[in-house]
Amino acid sequence: MGGKRKSQLKTTSRAASSSKKPKARVPDLICPCCGESRAVSEKVAPLRIELLMRAHVPVWSNLELGWSVTAARNKWLSWACDACFKAGWALEAKPWLQSYGYNSVQFAYLDETKTCSDCGNEFVFAATEQAFWYETLGFLIYSKPKHCVQCRHERRAVKQANLEISEVLGSFEGSIPELLQLADLYEKMGNLPKALEFVRRAKNKSRDEIEKQVLLERIALFELDFISSKP
Numbered sequence: 001m002g003g004k005r006k007s008q009l010k011t012t013s014r015a016a017s018s019s020k021k022p023k024a025r026v027p028d029l030i031c032p033c034c035g036e037s038r039a040v041s042e043k044v045a046p047l048r049i050e051l052l053m054r055a056h057v058p059v060w061s062n063l064e065l066g067w068s069v070t071a072a073r074n075k076w077l078s079w080a081c082d083a084c085f086k087a088g089w090a091l092e093a094k095p096w097l098q099s100y101g102y103n104s105v106q107f108a109y110l111d112e113t114k115t116c117s118d119c120g121n122e123f124v125f126a127a128t129e130q131a132f133w134y135e136t137l138g139f140l141i142y143s144k145p146k147h148c149v150q151c152r153h154e155r156r157a158v159k160q161a162n163l164e165i166s167e168v169l170g171s172f173e174g175s176i177p178e179l180l181q182l183a184d185l186y187e188k189m190g191n192l193p194k195a196l197e198f199v200r201r202a203k204n205k206s207r208d209e210i211e212k213q214v215l216l217e218r219i220a221l222f223e224l225d226f227i228s229s230k231p
């Protein structure tokens with residue numbers, strides 16, 4: 001975001017405002033997103049968002065008015081200026097919907113690039129995803145996704161299949177439908193040897209010639225899969 005810095009503009013706007021207002025004033029804040037100097041007022045972030053926060057969550061009214069400005073100045077607060085919100089460089093947060101801890105509330109979301117701990121690929125934790133993650137799903141503000149979308153989906157599928165497997169095993173009586181259900185679930189998880197094992201058990205148990213034939217074909221397909229997946 002440093003590339004959006006316009007140092008020339010900054011010096012001229014500062015000079016103009018200081019000549020207009022001779023009385024003592026709160027020093028400007030530097031927006032961490034665009035690097036511009038921003039006047040502190042109740043109409044602009046972060047003070048504007050603090051006032052919304054105080055209106056939504058009564059307990060925040062116990063804090064001294066302007067705590068967000070102090071926090072922003074000390075770089076404790078994640079925020080951005082209204083121009084950045086307007087330009088789409090940052091997304092304005094509704095911090096009263098967040099599950100925050102002490103001093104960890106966020107006034108703005110910015111796209112973050114992260115590395116997937118499964119596949120090692122880079123992925124973007126987009127500002128819009130962050131809003132959904134923290135405000136709709138209510139995840140703690142400290143929590144961040146560790147995996148890219150693809151790995152997340154794979155993990156979810158494996159988790160779901162595992163859950164269903166333990167459900168079947170919980171009341172397992174060794175019937176053919178159960179054995180085939182387990183085979184399907186292991187196949188879904190990508191555990192083909194285990195899936196094959198359950199199809200074989202179902203085939204051995206079957207007393208129906210047609211069913212047996214169908215299962216033998218399925219076993220043959222599995223074996224074909226094994227052969228073609230070998231280098």
Ligand SMILES: [Zn+2]
Nearest residue numbers: 031034081084
């Ligand atoms: Zn800005």
Ligand SMILES: [Zn+2]
Nearest residue numbers: 116119148151
């Ligand atoms: Zn990944």
